[in-house]
């Protein structure tokens with residue numbers, strides 16, 4: 001592949017740093033309980049300055065062009081936090097993060113940092129599977145009286161379940177890369193075989209029944 005677009009470049013980076021693991025014989029268990037032949041560990045991007053900087057620039061450009069009114073960049077705990085910090089730094093905006101639930105001690109906060117009622121917030125997540133984690137985080141921001149302009153993620157599996165959940169929650173979602181691009185890039189780079197593509201595509205049609 002000569003000139004890669006943003007989605008292809010992010011997929012290519014994820015493959016290059018070994019963030020994408022295939023294990024059809026011994027499926028991964030996701031946070032939602034779904035069993036999957038693939039796991040994408042975007043946390044590894046932290047270890048690669050060129051990669052994390054490309055991601056932060058891409059998020060920052062997206063926010064500048066599509067959400068120029070953003071006042072706070074909020075990361076989802078835990079994997080969204082470092083990316084939100086780098087993006088907030090690039091945009092010189094306040095940063096916050098959202099726990100999956102309120103702390104049981106101390107100030108019992110779910111949102112750490114500062115999000116004021118009425119502020120316009122962009123939520124940064126590392127990855128969307130079902131969307132459950134990031135929608136919950138975005139709703140916590142809304143419950144705090146702020147407005148969520150969008151949820152932005154590095155990668156999305158493009159599952160129907162997530163698309164429907166974001167639509168029902170009336171939350172815009174954009175990802176820098178996605179499952180279909182990842183498969184195309186991996187195949188073009190010889191990192192997977194056509195037999196892998198068949199498994200990955202058939203799993204994607206019915207993720208809930210894989211490996212059961």
Ligand SMILES: O=P(O)(O)OC[C@H]1O[C@H](OP(=O)(O)OP(=O)(O)O)[C@H](O)[C@@H]1O
Pocket residue numbers: 031032076077078079080125126127128129130131132133134
């Ligand atoms: O769209 P969903 O079905 O909610 O799945 C995606 C979530 O799962 C992972 O987080 P995980 O629960 O592994 O926690 P972590 O961020 O603390 O690593 C990932 O970082 C997303 O937050």
Ligand SMILES: O=C(O)c1cc(=O)[nH]c(=O)[nH]1
Pocket residue numbers: 029030031032038039040041042127129130
């Ligand atoms: O749904 C998840 O838990 C999940 C899937 C995945 O590919 N990567 C990840 O970090 N979490």
